[in-house]
Amino acid sequence: MIFLIIGIAVLILITQKLLLPLVYDVAKSDAFLVASNDQGSQMPISNSMTELAFTHCNNHIKSELGSDATVTPSNKPLNAWSLGNYQYVINGEISIISASNTSTKKYACRITYENGDDLTGSADFKNWSIEGIDGIDGI
Numbered sequence: 001m002i003f004l005i006i007g008i009a010v011l012i013l014i015t016q017k018l019l020l021p022l023v024y025d026v027a028k029s030d031a032f033l034v035a036s037n038d039q040g041s042q043m044p045i046s047n048s049m050t051e052l053a054f055t056h057c058n059n060h061i062k063s064e065l066g067s068d069a070t071v072t073p074s075n076k077p078l079n080a081w082s083l084g085n086y087q088y089v090i091n092g093e094i095s096i097i098s099a100s101n102t103s104t105k106k107y108a109c110r111i112t113y114e115n116g117d118d119l120t121g122s123a124d125f126k127n128w129s130i131e132g133i134d135g136i137d138g139i
Contacts, residue, residue, distance in 0.1 A: 037117045040084030049113065049122065050080035053088040056128050057109035061094060064139045069098040078106070086113035087131075094136070107135035 038049070058073040065071055072095040079091040090109045096102070110131040113122060121127040133139050 036085040038082060038084060038086045040087075041082050043081075044079040045082055046076075046080060049086065049119075050077065050082065050088055050090065052122055053109075053111045053113070053128070054080060054090050054092060056125050057090050057092065057107075057111055057130070057133070058094065059125065060109075060130050061107070061133065061136060061139060064133075065096065065136075069096050071096055086116060088112070096136075105136050107133055109133045 054077045058071075061073075062071045074093045077090050077092045081089045083089060088111050090111065091106070092109065093104060093106050095104050110133075112129050112131055113119075113127060114129060115121050115127050
């Protein structure tokens with residue numbers, strides 16, 4: 001029983017004095033920093049990359065819903081945020097007309113431009129990846 005208590009005390013001391021300081025040093029370092037010209041923002045933004053992201057999200061939604069529905073997106077996103085490193089969250093609205101009903105849906109689309117600081121291929125959807133869409137059933 002005494003060895004169990006001593007063992008637990010030693011584990012606690014090793015964790016507090018050796019492991020936690022090492023973890024804190026790694027977290028404070030630049031080990032997880034990605035160098036990019038695209039800085040993230042907590043405030044909604046509007047620039048050429050968010051406009052392209054909005055367009056690509058809308059085109060993806062249209063292709064996923066297929067020809068059974070008529071899809072009409074709004075002219076501009078409700079909000080767009082840059083998460084940094086060319087990752088974006090687009091909040092938009094889209095009208096969906098199908099044989100059974102007509103509805104307007106708000107959606108959130110997370111999309112990433114894969115070529116980093118090389119923006120020459122930003123208009124090509126092959127250089128983007130949709131990470132997820134929420135708010136529209138069936139996608």
